[in-house]
Amino acid sequence: MKVEIDSSTGYLDFVANLHKTMQEQNLILIYQGEVNQDITKVFTSMAERNMEMNEESRKTSRQVYHVMIELLQNICKHTDGPTTDSMSDIGSSKEGIFIVANDDDNYYITSGNVTDSSNIPKVAKMIDQFNVMSKEEIKQEYVKLIKASKLSEKGGAGLGLIDIIKKTGNKIDYYHMDDKEGYSFLVQRSTVTRTSD
């Protein structure tokens, strides 16, 4: 969808429609741009306040908060696309998309970022493997991984995805769009089931 920002009527119309779509889809937060630690802090404290206002259970709020932090920090640490100067069709490094939505049963936290296409098989294999594990298997695998892991230069422990599955008890969905320059836009969605206290 191409929107002419200069043509004020078309643009304002687009904003009004975007607002409508966000309401219809129960999109609580949509963000496209650079993700850093400050953004992570702002989004998570905002989500914490919102969920308190909506009287979400403590368990639901904690899980949404945790998944948001892990996915946002994931974008900060693992985004390794082309620089803004040599931007490809799918975006540049340090940028990502981040969406929080809900329905009656679940919260959906979705993140997308540019990565080197060579990373995709590794991530896909990992998610596929975790997705089919039982609760007990996930727990055992987590213990194995935390003992073996080392904090990377980028500061991650490589435990984010398995920990999300372990805490939420839900699978992670993923999708990737590849360009010709060897970069991919990787989208991941985590689900938090709403529970009452």
Place this chain on the structure above:
Amino acid sequence: METINIEGTEDTPKIILDYNADVYEISGKSFPEDCATFYEPVMNWLESYSNNPKDKMIFKFKLDYFNTASSKSILDILLALEELDKKVHIEWHYRDGDEDLEDAGEEYADMVECSMELVKF
């Protein structure tokens, strides 16, 4: 020994490691941008402490939240405490009803050979 007294922030915990006052505590939230750098002074302090450990040390974790990178750093701290042998007792405090923090405490207790107690507040 040098005292570590770091004030807590929105994404980093409050840390007190005070040899003279016998207070060893990490509390609050932990999801720093760079976990390894943040916890480095703690690891260095524990190494110095191990050269001249007291007969008994009670190390308290009173965390509200930590991310996965911090969970690795916490395990590193626990493993350093484990090295001190039986001279250390760990208190893992968790808020009543916070299953994630309670589970985390139980998991850590299984992973390290330390005297560890889960304390509900």
